[in-house]
Amino acid sequence: MSVDKETVAKIANLARIAVSEDELESTAGELNNILDWVEQLSEVDTDGVEPMTSVVAAALPRRVDEVTDGGYRDQVLKNAPASEHGFFAVPKVIE
Amino acid sequence: MSNLYQGATGDWEVVIGLEIHAQVISESKLFSGSSTKFGSEPNTQVSFVCSAQPGMLPVINDECVRQAIRTGLAMGCQINLRSVFDRKNYFYADLPQGYQISQFKDPIVGEGVVTVDLEDGSTKDIGVERLHLEQDAGKSMHDQHPTMTYVDLNRSGVALMEIVSMPDMRSAEEAGAYFKKIRSLVRYAGTCDGNMDQGSMRADVNVSVRRPGEELGTRTETKNVNSIRYMMLVIESEIRRQVGVLEDGGTIAQETRLFEVATGTTRTMRSKEEAHDYRYFPDPDLLPLEFSQELVDKLAKEMPELADAKRDRFIKDLHITSYNASVLVAEKESADYFEELLAATVAKTAKPVSELGTLVSNWVTGDLFGALKKLGKGITESPVSIEHAAELLNLQVDGTISGRIAKEVFELMLETGSSPETIVEEKGLKQVSDTGAIETMIDEILAANADKVEQYRGGKDKLYGFFVGQVMKQTGGKANPQVVNQLLRPKLDG
Amino acid sequence: MTELTKLTLSAARDGLHNGDFTSAEITAEHLNAIDDAKELNTYIEVTSDQAMNMAASADAMIKDGNAKGMTGIPIGIKDLYCTKGVHSQSASHILDGFKPEYESTVTSNLWNDGAVMLGKTNMDEFAMGSSNENSYYGPVINPWRATGSDKNTVPGGSSGGSAAAVAADISIATTGTDTGGSIRQPASFTGLVGFKPTYGRCSRFGMIAFASSLDQAGPLTKTVRDAAIMMESMAGYDAKDSTSINVEVPNYEAALTGDIRGLKVGIPKEYHSDGMPAAIEKLWQQGIGWLKDAGAEIVDISLPHTKYALPTYYIVAPAECSSNLARYDGVKYGLRVAGDSLDDMYKNTRAAGFGDEVKRRILIGTYVLSAGYYDAYYLKAQRVRTLIADDFKSAYQKCDVILTPTAPSEAFNLGDKVSDPLAMYLNDVFTVPASLAGLPGISVPAGLSSDGLPLGLQLLGQAFGEEQLLNVADVLETAAGFNIKPAKWWGE
Known part of the structure; x- marks a missing residue:
């Protein structure tokens, strides 16, 4: 499997990272180097092997249903690049 | 289909x-x-x-x-x-x-x-x-x-x-x-x-x-x-x-x-x-x-009763119609209101639920829903409390008022918010069940309408309703219909 | 008076408890030393005022007889830990100006015990790197240089700032984080002890995530005893981290009995790699000898899937990071670069905010999770990961701990590997397998390379086998007797 410029553009878009036209080629090269290298995993026989979901042998803890958090809007908004009237503000979205 | x-x-x-x-x-x-x-x-x-x-x-x-x-x-x-x-x-x-x-x-x-x-x-x-x-x-x-x-x-x-x-x-x-x-x-x-x-x-x-x-x-x-x-x-x-x-x-x-x-x-x-x-x-x-x-x-054991089970139970245990049962369970709030009212009515009348199911379900799906629809309100916003509604039904069950008067009282409850007992008391709407008074009245009516009595006895059965109507008219609708029937029919059949 | 910056954590603790000096004194001396060592670029932010206030509180704690192991000890905190009101950016441009309104659990634990924060240490951006050359704040310089050389070497990564700070005696100890070797490899490069506990031993709450299934907190210290003292403070169950494990924290220091007689030490044959410097192979053999002399039994073991650990890691970690780093979008905190639409704003912000290595990993991670490739890459890697964990389970049927080299080389020169990501990735070849299995590991300084640069040996333990692991590490440390410091070439 090998990624081309188009694939890089597609992934970059999925990841929301602007990659300029002239960077696409070199990025494709870098990604291919890594992907070719990890390709060696195909040598491993994994038939019947369960994929790891957690290295921890424990059950998911569940918390009691109580309101224990929130109610500090100023702190939540404090680091926001833009906020107005208690909202986060972002460039206008057209649906 | x-x-x-x-x-x-x-x-x-x-x-x-x-x-x-x-x-x-x-x-x-x-x-x-x-x-x-x-x-x-x-x-x-x-x-x-x-x-x-x-x-x-x-x-x-x-x-x-x-x-x-x-x-x-x-x-x-x-x-x-x-x-x-x-x-x-x-x-x-x-x-x-x-x-x-x-x-x-x-x-x-x-x-x-x-x-x-x-x-x-x-x-x-x-x-x-x-x-x-x-x-x-x-x-x-x-x-x-x-x-x-x-x-x-x-x-x-x-x-x-x-x-x-x-x-x-x-x-x-x-x-x-x-x-x-x-x-x-x-x-x-x-x-x-x-x-x-x-x-x-x-x-x-x-x-x-x-x-x-x-x-x-x-x-x-x-x-x-x-x-x-x-x-x-x-x-x-x-x-x-x-x-x-x-x-x-x-x-x-x-x-x-x-x-x-x-x-x-x-x-x-x-x-x-x-x-x-x-x-x-x-x-x-x-x-x-x-x-x-x-x-x-x-969780299964603690699960509240769901609509279908409730409907089946209403039909089986409360003897109410399948139509009423379906209407009541359509919204959880209606079913809840009905069950609460039924319980309150049972408490007031001391009658078994199976005898009251039909009365209460008819009242809720008929009178109450009709009124709410007119008011544009949901059942949770009902202006009539469970307590008052149960009182109203009890007055009907114990014979204090007739079904027709009950509708009148309900109208006044919606208007005034007063309790049905107060309304019945103040407006003098108590049903007349005094056999003596009703009998006297019947005698007078029969005497005043001798021609109609003749026609009735001649086979014009439909006139029975006319005589009942006359009694009701004179009592302002308050005569107990059962008492009227008991007294009127033997006199007419003479 | 002793030079207070030269103290080990345990010596500083004892001195503080005895009233030989105060936390204010040690802290002030460290702050001076930090000022003198700016060219090492170890600290991104120095919190002098806060440090002196914390030292005063610590001195009061000691006076009141409430001192604990960490009370009054000045430490540096990796920039990846969220510290309330203080620079916490994982050395990334994308978190520009971010000062959290909350504190990480690990640092809270340390502050509750009276530790003193000197500042936030430099690191590879979002903990991605093995040389600390991927920081937005510039590379960290290793205080160690090859014999007779004036070339700068790298301190390893990603906890390079934390490692260099302790090696240069501008912090008594530091916190690091280890995802694939980010504590152990820099410890090896700088002649320190670096300890990564079992996954789930320390809370990840408030640690800026890189790869959630691998990230673990741990200390970088001058000695094994120091690591034991510091871990006792950092560790503990935290209901705010669903992967934190509810196991009581033992007194780790008490586990250092020096007695390892009868203990079985496994030597994995797969860790003998071609092209490994002779000095490292030799040191490993020496290590085996030291433990044997101390009464341990040496057993040959096999971890057959070792060679697949790195490629597995470079699928799993980028996959998780591609998702973990999606929250840096210019909306809630940090950098925002304007764009014509919401999507343009995202793309511009993330292009400007992330460095090259971070972007590379996000792209790889996005690719291996994308439709059509998920099974071939991500799922395959998670299956191999199961096999790697199973390798360790089988091995631990035969032995109690495992001894390996920590890294395949000594510290290399700054700039040597930046243009070759794959060569850089190979640094973690010996540390990654245990990370994938969630097992504890510790790097102990054991000798010098032919160029006079420090080299570490790595001990791996069983899940929650930290006490035994530290005990063996202590014995190894004593036997190695490594007590060389880098010659001071920086500052006044």
Whole structure:
């Protein structure tokens, strides 16, 4: 499997990272180097092997249903690049 | 019954599937301790966790897990003792993590079947594919500022149950009936309040058409439809549109559409996203969710009575009509009101429930619902308290007033808010059951209408009503009809 | 008076408890030393005022007889830990100006015990790197240089700032984080002890995530005893982290008995790699000898899937990071670069805010999770990961701990490997397998390379076998007797 410029553009878009036209080629090269290298995993026989979901042998803890958090809007908004009237503000979205 | 849609070139079969998003009733959010209360100031019910601040981690709310299990049980679904939370990755302003924690491959609830009632009295089984738990997104407001979208994360992270149906529905009516059924189930189970105007329940509607017997057609998905009426409009307009396109030789694009209230139709979303690639993978911040069969059994045992069981019990134990029973259980609040009123009436009259079921159910579905409809109010806003209603029915049961007077008293209760006993007392509406007085009155009436008595005795039976009417007229309707009958008939038959 | 910056943590503790000096004195001396060592670029932010206030509180604690192991000890905190009101950016441009309104659990634990924060240490951006050359704030310089050389070497990564700070005596100890070797490899490069506990031993709450299934907190210290003292403070169950494990924290220091007689030490044959410097192979053999002399039994073991650990890691970690780093979108905190639409704003912000290595990993991670590739890459890697964990389970049927080299080389020169990501990745070849299995590991300084640069040996333990692991590490440390410091070439 090998990624081309188009694939890089597609992934970059999925990841929301602007990659300029002239960077696409070199990025494709870098990604291919890594992907070719990890390709060696195909040598491993994994038939019947369960994929790891957690290295921890424990059950998911569940918390009691109580309101224990929130109610500090100023702190939540404090680091926001833009906020107005208690909202986060972002460039206008057209649906 | 045929559900085929007649196009210009022949019949079409419609295939509908629904993804219902039902907000879980819980105090706090699915993975954070922020409140779920509706309608608060923006971003006041937001923690560092639900605003996805760096280094924050999810911890699951036990009650949300239980609610999902209860809902699964209510729908008769398989409950999965092990399920996995996955991340669904996409970017949006009101999705602070950049992913939604959901369940993809291994949901908490698996397959089941619900039976829905259709208008013509028939029923249909609709398959439920799965129910999974997931986080709700925040809310984007696009109309508050000329160049900015405002984001409120109060709803971000609230627990949702996504209930996915099989593509088993073949008409807007079936889809509506299925949605109503699910809504009733979650409300009875106490797992979702079903408030569509607050967005507690909404549906993504998948519609496709095909020639009968052919392969499934390409479907469109209309997102976030928040009323049953709109849902039916969406389906009907999509059928018309898709059949139109296909009959003109076109093809249907698999796409996400938006419902426009103004036109009652759907349109393509303007912000056409790239083909969705959500890159689901198990959330490494969470371990698999595991619980015991004992927990499931316990929740099943504690499960509140659901609508169908309640209706059957009303018919069997309370001897009320199947029609009344169905009307009462259609909304949980009506059934609750009825049962409370029945209990209060039993307490006042000291009569067994089986004798009172018909009276109370007739009153609720007839008098009360009629009045509420006129007032434009729901049962929870009823101006008549259970206490007053039970008093009114008791006055009827113990013979203090007649059924006709009861209606009059009820009108006055609605107007004044006074207790029925006060009204009956003040207006002197007590039924006259004094046999002496009624007998005297009957004698006078018979004497004054000797010709009619003759005609009656000559075989004109219908005149019986005339004599009753005369007695009622003279007593202002307060004569006890039973006493009148007992006295009048022997005298007339002479 | 002793030079207070030269003290080990345990010596500083004892001195503080005895009243030989105060925390204010040690702290002030460290702050001076930090000022003198600016060219090492170890600290991104120095919190002098806060440090002196915390030292005063610590001195009061000691006076009141409430002193604990960490009370009054000045430490540096990796920039990846969220510290309330203080620079916490994981050395990334994308978190520009971010000062959290909350504190990580690990640092809270340390502050509750009276530790003193000197500042936030430099690191590879979002903990991605093995040389600390990937920081937005510039590379960290290793205080160690090859014999007779004036070339700068790298301190390893990603906890390079934390490692260099302790090696240069400008912090008594530091916190690091280890995802694939980010504590152990820099410890080896700088002649320190670096300890990564079992996954789930320390809370990840408030640690800026890189790869959630691998990230663990741990200390970088001058001695094994120091690591034991510091871990006792950092560790503990936290209900705010669903992967934190509810196991009581023992007194780790008490586990250092010096007695390892009868203990079985496994030597994995797969760790003998071609092209490994002779000095490292030799040191490993020496290590085996030292433990044997101390009464341990040496057993040959096999971890057959070792060679697949790195490629597995470079699928799993980027996959998780591609998702973990999606929250840096210019909306809630940090950098925002304007754009014509929401999507443009996202793309511009993330292009400007992330460095090259971070972008590379996000793209790789996005790719291996995308439709059509998920099974071939991500799922395959998670299956191999199961096999790697199973390898360790089988090995631990035969032995109690495992001894390996920590890294395949000594510290290399700054700039040597930046243009070759794959060569850089190979640094973690010996540390990654245990990370994938969630097992504890510790690097102990054991000798010098032919160029006079420090080299570490790595001991791996069983899940929650930290006490035994530390005990063996202590014995190894004593036997190695490594007590060489880098010659001071920086500052005044």
